[in-house]
Amino acid sequence: MPATLHDMNLATQWHSAVSKHDFPLLHSSALGRNLHYLDNAATSHKPKAVIDTINTAYSELYSPIHRGLYPLAEAATEAYEQARLSLQAFIGASAADELIFTRSATESINLVAQGWARDRLQAGDQVWVSRMEHHANYLPWQRICQEKGAELKIIELTADGQLDLARAEDLYGPRSRLIALCQISNVLGNENPIQQVCANAQAQGIPVLVDAAQSVSHLPLNVVELGCDFLAFSAHKMYGPNGIGLLYARAERLQEMQPLLVGGGMVDEVGEGIAASSWIDGPGRFEAGSQNMPGALGFAAAADFIESLGRERIHQHLQQLTRHARTLLGQIPGIRLLTYDSVPLSSIVSFTLDGVHPHDLAQVAGERQVAIRAGHHCAQPLLRSLDLDATARASFAVYNDRSDVEALAEAIDYARRLFG
Amino acid sequence: MPATLHDMNLATQWHSAVSKHDFPLLHSSALGRNLHYLDNAATSHKPKAVIDTINTAYSELYSPIHRGLYPLAEAATEAYEQARLSLQAFIGASAADELIFTRSATESINLVAQGWARDRLQAGDQVWVSRMEHHANYLPWQRICQEKGAELKIIELTADGQLDLARAEDLYGPRSRLIALCQISNVLGNENPIQQVCANAQAQGIPVLVDAAQSVSHLPLNVVELGCDFLAFSAHKMYGPNGIGLLYARAERLQEMQPLLVGGGMVDEVGEGIAASSWIDGPGRFEAGSQNMPGALGFAAAADFIESLGRERIHQHLQQLTRHARTLLGQIPGIRLLTYDSVPLSSIVSFTLDGVHPHDLAQVAGERQVAIRAGHHCAQPLLRSLDLDATARASFAVYNDRSDVEALAEAIDYARRLFG
């Protein structure tokens, strides 16, 4: 499968900008050195720059945040808020005060469900999600709808796996209270027309939440242009640390939210007994407890790392790998790809192989140093509608190259022969 | 203030076991090298062993948890569950399945309030806390009591700052549904008689939650002997990383809990529409989303670090420093200590100085390289009852020594003269 000359030129340029050498696990660890890591939709490896930032945060700058009156505490607080500013620029928000540090995309979405929707939903209201949502953007809505007697409405998919907006009749109707959509599906790899949905929703005054967990690392993204009200993602899927994520909430929406967690640092005045307490202004109201400063700094370092390569370029690189994977996998007898040629490529390929269970595919691949995922990918509603129990999935990141794709295709073909 | 010979011998032994040299920030950073860091009740610095563990987790073992079928993922999952086992041993729980990884003590307590108490509290029921609770163990109860029309009852303090259990008449009464108490107060430094409260409560079938945020790093602790139902703490106050904490829930209680967050990894079968979904068994049900493996490993490394010194010995060391601080501070004209000689020492000294605002005390101390805290310490209910707006607080950790205490006393005396 020779690459075109154009592709090869791009690839050469790319690999002088970034390579496995920048990622300690892939470069020099016993378990990772020879690994073709293609489970990036689950979590990505960390460049040295991010690991070093975390290290430095603990070794040179560590201190309580927003609480101390000594120079170290001032410096740490400054760095923490600087990280918020970096991430503000990264997503194009109008103000840093619209960014809330959470533990993860999952917490971000639960915060909106419990802190915003709970007080607003009434029996008969509708919350809209799509058929392709990750459980993190499905279960919180299912739970709050159950509690409030609201309806959980599903945007179904067209035959080629895209949002069937035409069939979602009441999406912008009078009972629609919130639309919660992923920007890129973690199974299909589809990119959804978020901007269009936001524009239509805004015209009817319906807020939109965007699950950007799979997109933020490689799609140029600007929340103001996108027009969304909420946007959620995790650091660990964008080359950053675990245990930290973000919720963007437009100022107006942020004003309407109640905290998910209450505790230290977020209260202004504590009422006696059960007299109401008052919360502080700004995003700190949603960050109860001691701040995760090293996490925030690592998060911002990951954003810087992405910006240094450019999301446009990263996206191109991932699309090339995805295209290559589709071509090579497509040649294996019995393979079924879950995405259609009519849908633009992103960074994910899901597939099944006739007669071989996806778990066996992943296991055989694993034994051959190719790390892919098998299962329902936390998207049971989607898999059920496709009448599948599980699929195999390969997903790409900046450090992957064509040799990873080739190893994948070989491993799948080997599995076919093993079980054939 | 010459130390007794006995104290000096102990101190020498101690400093061969642990010193600032083991803590990169205190040993070699520009901002920390010459710092007398006495803000340990807010957060503690990290030994090299913990920082290295986090580093290694990212550089050699990083992978998704509970999801992958390749050797790296198996190794990472194993390490994550091994960390849970280490922490199980650290707190003496009967089973690792009783330990839930959370983001912090704050989340742990909120999880119990929203995931356990919400379904159980009825109008007229009582939740008991003490006057000395941190907001993290006060606001979650205040909020759930407001929501449910339950009563938030306060165990008031005796004149010397101890729990006045005799005055808390209905503590074990028929409407008492939960008792939530800190083991050590973050302002007074008091150690509360948790074991006694648990025994009495258990006799009446009333669960007890222990906020161990301030105790777990230096009090020998065994949840079975203690007899508590829930126990919460954060890693970052015990020499571990930020962004991770723990909730211990006795198996019986864990069975009764609902998750605070819903999302990936915790669901068994997702219902269609708003049909009920089913959660998986065990602590994973409460750990929605991608696991924080490097955090868990750093957490366990911190527990190992503590165990290597021995909590008994650490406690002794901290008591000695506290005693020394009380003696030296006590000689400064106009000082008022917030703890009484009748109360056993732990690791915290709070104080005020007549005519100087605590913020000025902390600022002057900060300018003289002594890091202490000033404010309400997230304990407004306590400070209000003492008719104080703020106090200054010094708190000790393993790396502190007598010179830190002496620098503290000098700084406070300097402030007295500056403002005198």
Place this chain on the structure above:
Amino acid sequence: MENKHSLYKDTLMKHYRQPHNKCEGEIEGADIVQRGANPRCGDDIEIGLYLDQKHVQVDQVKFRGRGCSVCIAATSMMTQAVSGRSIEDVRKLSAEMREWFHNSDGHDIADPPDDLQALDAVREYPARRRCVLLSWEALTDALDRI
């Protein structure tokens, strides 16, 4: 194709390709039919127990369903291992199997009957334990209903 470091030992592959006691349609005439499903993987099986008249012995176990190779092979091995044993023995073996897989560093089953020893390789893959144990758990549930 036997590979020392592979899960896919010959015995396992043999049971997967030609499972013992597997029905294509419904399981007919069994004393107890019990489902075992793991929605997380999509494994979904049904086992049928045929008991002797006195209900002290398991004469045969049949199964049907779908799953990965480990699930199918392990279920096949299970049916082979327990058919013809006393209920008491089956309970004991079932407990031992679970023990064996939960303490992967622990002791081995003294004398694992038939082909069960071939599952040893799976113990190194905690993520696949559930695939092995699914049929044993269904079996235990079935015995509890006698």
Place this chain on the structure above:
Amino acid sequence: MENKHSLYKDTLMKHYRQPHNKCEGEIEGADIVQRGANPRCGDDIEIGLYLDQKHVQVDQVKFRGRGCSVCIAATSMMTQAVSGRSIEDVRKLSAEMREWFHNSDGHDIADPPDDLQALDAVREYPARRRCVLLSWEALTDALDRI
């Protein structure tokens, strides 16, 4: 005792020790009385505005309350800086002060009146900004009530 790196410059200490326009009891006869409190620090002050008859000028500002040295000194400086100025000027100055403290790297106030320049040192301590701004915020709230 002046220390180059200290917050506690002579001017600040002077205002703290001998605050201008500070009352001991109630603030009497003011046109507007406004409280400013920061429960997080325990700073709690009250300012009283005395306006001219046409309500275009702030004749005097008095205050009472408790707080740290920065809060008390900054409030004293504020009363001194705004007394005798037109309401329009006071609004402008108040906005400039907030600007000055929120962008600590930003531009300086062109010509800070009276002793305000002495607060420059506080700008390096974000945690104390609130102590400086409390009285200015109370002032703005008071002006909004005219």
